[in-house]
Amino acid sequence: VRRGLIAAAALAALGVTFGVQQAEGGSGSLEVEDVSLPQPAGGASTASIYATIRNGTDTAVRLVGVVSDVGSGTSLMQEVTRGGSGYMTDIPSISVPAHGTVKLSPGVRHGMISAVKDLVIGSRVTLTFEFDRSTPIVVHTTVASR
Amino acid sequence: VRRSPIPLVLLLAAACSSSGGKPTLAGSPPPKAYVLPTATFTSSGGGTTAIPTGNGKITLLYVGYTGCPDVCPLIMADTALALRTVKSNVADRVQVVMITSDPVRDTPTALKTWLAGFTFPPSTTVLGLTSDWATIHTAATSIGVPLPDTEPATVDQVGHGAQLQAFGTDGQALDFLLPSDPDHLTKDLEHDLPLLLSGQAQ
Numbered sequence: 202v203r204r205g206l207i208a209a210a211a212l213a214a215l216g217v218t219f220g221v222q223q224a225e226g227g228s229g230s231l232e233v234e235d236v237s238l239p240q241p242a243g244g245a246s247t248a249s250i251y252a253t254i255r256n257g258t259d260t261a262v263r264l265v266g267v268v269s270d271v272g273s274g275t276s277l278m279q280e281v282t283r284g285g286s287g288y289m290t291d292i293p294s295i296s297v298p299a300h301g302t303v304k305l306s307p308g309v310r311h312g313m314i315s316a317v318k319d320l321v322i323g324s325r326v327t328l329t330f331e332f333d334r335s336t337p338i339v340v341h342t343t344v345a346s347r
Numbered sequence: 348v349r350r351s352p353i354p355l356v357l358l359l360a361a362a363c364s365s366s367g368g369k370p371t372l373a374g375s376p377p378p379k380a381y382v383l384p385t386a387t388f389t390s391s392g393g394g395t396t397a398i399p400t401g402n403g404k405i406t407l408l409y410v411g412y413t414g415c416p417d418v419c420p421l422i423m424a425d426t427a428l429a430l431r432t433v434k435s436n437v438a439d440r441v442q443v444v445m446i447t448s449d450p451v452r453d454t455p456t457a458l459k460t461w462l463a464g465f466t467f468p469p470s471t472t473v474l475g476l477t478s479d480w481a482t483i484h485t486a487a488t489s490i491g492v493p494l495p496d497t498e499p500a501t502v503d504q505v506g507h508g509a510q511l512q513a514f515g516t517d518g519q520a521l522d523f524l525l526p527s528d529p530d531h532l533t534k535d536l537e538h539d540l541p542l543l544l545s546g547q548a549q
Contacts, residue, residue: 244461245413245464247415249416283493287509288506347424
């Protein structure tokens with residue numbers, strides 16, 4: 202455990218943010234890593250959350266939300282293209298298959314924080330990734346430049 | 348200032364295929380022969396303007412909105428990074444134009460503030476444009492970006508272009524660039540802009 206904590210501290214110092222949740226009564230773990238929160242462009246009041254979710258357990262889970270300690274609320278969003286236009290649509294959850302990986306990445310899916318104010322580059326943000334079949338995973342990250 | 352063609356020639360040589368043919372663009376050819384919209388807009392720089400033409404510049408045109416947290420800022424950030432990376436005599440000959448798809452919220456001041464959040468080279472012209480919905484709808488549709496017939500009432504109804512479009516100095520669409528991942532668009536622009544300015548790409 203101590204070795205794991207030291208490794209976690211080292212990665213956090215490098216700006217790599219992640220969280221781990223061991224499977225209940227089984228093998229493997231659910232992990233949230235490579236979390237990033239780019240600073241919104243000038244004057245914008247919405248921010249995007251990107252991350253990689255690795256499900257090393259034997260059970261599929263669904264990401265049902267991301268809660269942050271900044272802004273007024275968060276949504277899970279998916280990009281949908283119609284002709285030459287793109288739209289963001291609210292989605293209730295994102296499935297992460299057993300032993301599978303899902304990325305929240307630009308232009309595909311992301312978490313959206315509404316009504317953010319003055320997110321300064323380097324400031325610390327706490328994000329809680331909520332799942333249907335796992336306890337939440339808390340990740341600390343810092344606001345990144347674009 | 349007279350610009351030296353030498354750096355462009357070197358870049359072109361690197362981009363040419365080994366078979367000696369014309370260099371191939373990293374982006375996609377436009378699906379139709381689109382041309383730059385000619386309507387008059389209200390500019391983030393103040394006053395009214397059409398998209399400037401006849402200035403010898405490539406136009407990178409995007410239809411987007413400032414309340415978009417994902418694709419629109421990604422495209423602008425990647426474009427700014429590409430323009431900071433290419434030779435200055437390339438960046439000098441590019442103008443970046445964003446027509447808002449959310450005129451209710453994107454005032455000229457809001458557009459100016461938002462665009463200032465991206466680090467474009469000082470020599471690159473950057474314009475945010477807005478207008479009434481009919482003008483925006485017509486302009487966007489004319490370049491293959493279908494927007495709703497009625498003006499979006501709320502920000503979650505607003506759409507944006509699926510790609511960044513490059514128009515030549517004559518106003519003809521030349522290149523469609525997709526933001527498929529964070530580095531992709533930047534690399535495509537760095538590859539394509541010198542070719543587009545040279546007129547030698549295919």
